[in-house]
Amino acid sequence: MNILHYLRAMQGIIGRELWRFVRQRERFIAALVRPLVWLFIFAAGFRATLGVAISPPYETYILYEVYITPGLIGMIQLFNGMQSSLSMVYDREMGSMRILMVCPLPRWFLLMSKLIAGVSVSVLQAYVFLAIAWFYEIEAPWEGYLYILPALILSGVMLGALGLLLSSFIKQLENFAGVMNFVIFPMFFMSTALYPLWKMKESSVLLHNLAHYNPFSQAIELIRFSLYGEFNQYAFFYTLIAFVLFMTIAVIGYNPSKGMMMKKGRG
């Protein structure tokens, strides 16, 4: 095994994912429409009722649309992570996952390549969303658009790893819808995507605590701060640790001797 083999395999996996994505234009549009609806309709409606006080990284009073933008980028990545894992469950049912699993490379590397492939798609979506938001006058400092890239990669791999982990546990495609409801909605609504933490504390301490420890919140804060050229160390390490944890469990899940593959029957 040499390094070229690893590179070629990763290139092949990412290339296949990007090619599929390009071909499925509806998927691209759907992935953009969702956050845009939240931005143009939900946020515009809430603007009048919800005032956001000055809190880092913002230096002035901001419109609700500005506050919600990093959360919507997180939403793109959350949906993308779950979509990738859905496609893995589908691939497993359809058998194409087997081709990946029997190729002579370590399983963690194959899963990691799948993850990176998914993240590259979500980063592309996030930048297109940011470009549309820019025309809607949600503008960040120019360096923010650069600093956000590593943040997007980390949050993307963390959410993708969560998706992988779920896909290793899910036996059949039909079971996925339930999991989506139990994962996506609680994660999204119990986070700092739509409202700041301090605002939540006013209504419920429990909700505040849940949102604080929700890794999705920390991923959003990492994105939010980096978009304004700042580094949120706590959010960075929290997201990183969550990624390592999710990825480790996912790799164990896909390990033939320890994992859940054995419990999936004769697939």
Add this chain to the structure above:
Amino acid sequence: MSRQKIQTTALSIENLSFSYSGKKALEQVDFTVKSSECTILLGPNGAGKSTLFSLITRLYDSREGKITLCGFDVKQQTQQALSKLGVVFQQTTLDMDLTVLQNLRYHTALHGLSGKLAKQRIQEELERLNMYDRRGEKIRQLNGGHRRRVEIARALLHKPSLLLLDEPTVGLDIPSRQSIVEHLHQLAIEQDLAILWATHLIDEIHPQDQIVVLHQGKIKQKGTLNEVIQATNTHSINEAFQQITERRKG
């Protein structure tokens, strides 16, 4: 004049057992597959053929027994072992919306073949199966027989020593089946390839093939076609197979 070939052991399975939630799916399975030979794994549905394939390809792992592929322990030296293996699964594993070429390129990338070598191998394998002219077509546009050909071509791109076939002709019409059966037998001889072929279709067996009869997770008979017929005191493999599988049912 026949040329004597030196045969090597491509696959060795020793005392392999496997259970699904306490129920034995395979028990003390023991056999070898040699180069230049087709070994037919014969067994009715549910005999344990697919489980055995999942263990060889390390989709599952067994605590009991040992699988060695070209001298590499599948459990300890997984990657070296898998690099020697080509597989055609029972269920199609091609991406329907990609072209023949794109599907094959994905496989060569996974096996680390350079662009130039991949191109050359793809051409070779597709030409052998008369599919080169159709390389630009999407898999969805191909019929079942042609899809199978593409899968066989794909499994051979990295020049494996052992080819695993899990009921590759299921659902195909008779001419497609015959053509694939002939092609694979020819391939074993021409390329010194070891083939392990799971099937329950007796007419796919050639007289020179090795046979392993698997039933209810256990090996009931193994040997050449004649040896199996003699051991069961029957006149044909069909009768032998029926006798083995029926006798053990009760």
